[in-house]
Amino acid sequence: MRTSIFYSVAAILLLAACARPYRSINMSAVPFTEFREEVKIKYSVRQGVSYNMKNLFTARKEQRNDISLMALNIVNISQEPIPVSDLLFSCGATVPIAPITKEEYYSKVKQKAELYWLYSAGVVPFKKGPVKPWLYFPVGVVMGGANYGIAHRANKKLIKDLDILDITGKVIQPGDSLQGILPFRGVNNCGDIFITVKE
Numbered sequence: 001m002r003t004s005i006f007y008s009v010a011a012i013l014l015l016a017a018c019a020r021p022y023r024s025i026n027m028s029a030v031p032f033t034e035f036r037e038e039v040k041i042k043y044s045v046r047q048g049v050s051y052n053m054k055n056l057f058t059a060r061k062e063q064r065n066d067i068s069l070m071a072l073n074i075v076n077i078s079q080e081p082i083p084v085s086d087l088l089f090s091c092g093a094t095v096p097i098a099p100i101t102k103e104e105y106y107s108k109v110k111q112k113a114e115l116y117w118l119y120s121a122g123v124v125p126f127k128k129g130p131v132k133p134w135l136y137f138p139v140g141v142v143m144g145g146a147n148y149g150i151a152h153r154a155n156k157k158l159i160k161d162l163d164i165l166d167i168t169g170k171v172i173q174p175g176d177s178l179q180g181i182l183p184f185r186g187v188n189n190c191g192d193i194f195i196t197v198k199e
Contacts, residue, residue, distance in 0.1 A: 019111055019147040020057035022154035025049060025161045027179045030071040038196055040078035041087075041172075045193040046071040049181060050109075058109050058158070065108040067100065068187050073179045074195070076172040084170045084178070086198040091190035098184075102162040105183035110158065111151035 030052060032044040046052065049069045050059040062068055076082050089097045167180035187193065 019149075019151035020055075020154065021150055022058065022157045023053050023055055024157055025053050025071070025165060025181065027071065027165065029053075030073075030179075032071070032073045035073075035075075036194070037077070040076065040082060040197045041195065042075040042077055043195050044073045045195070047187070047190070047193065057111070061109040063188065066188055067105060067108055067183055067185050069105065069181055069183050070187075070193065071179070071181050072167065072195075073177060074172060075177040076174055078197075079174050081174065082172045082197055084167050084172070088196045088198055089184070090194045090196075091187055092192060093194060095190075097187055097190075097193075099168065099182040100185050102166050102168070102183060106159060106162060110155050 030046050030049065032046055035042050035044045047068055047070050048059065049071045050056075050062055052071075058069075074087075089099070091097050161181070165181045167178055167182060170178055170180070172178045
């Protein structure tokens with residue numbers, strides 16, 4: 001009885017600690033709804049992109065680390081180019097916030113793929129008969145390899161999204177729009193994110 005309880009608990013713990021696949025961010029699927037208009041820009045901000053894309057593992061790690069990946073759609077309605085570095089962000093109308101680097105964001109939410117090789121120590125004992133000795137099947141190697149592969153692939157897809165969609169360093173030309181993502185810290189309790197252009 002105790003042995004079956006032990007194996008049941010071990011199985012639950014292993015399944016709970018499994019690697020999770022990552023779904024790439026599709027900007028056309030981000031539900032931008034409300035556009036605000038300032039003197040030089042129109043914009044829409046969508047918080048909780050990881051949750052919207054059903055990357056729940058990433059979303060939980062964001063919440064634990066008080067960071068958030070936001071999707072932005074910004075339209076330049078002025079007659080001059082606007083560098084993204086000239087945009088000022090605020091939580092609500094008064095509390096200034098600034099994006100963090102994609103490297104810092106990645107280091108907080110990535111899956112630790114190498115740790116899944118610890119599963120390799122796992123074996124399942126099997127006794128062939130009352131006299132014959134126990135046999136041990138190294139199922140942990142298979143589980144560790146599979147989880148490592150899933151986590152490694154998920155991390156590569158996340159890095160690709162951050163490289164392609166990050167708008168840091170971009171310039172919005174007059175009449176053009178820019179869609180992309182920026183990671184922020186300390187915005188989990190922000191009802192609204194406001195954007196203005198530095199004078």
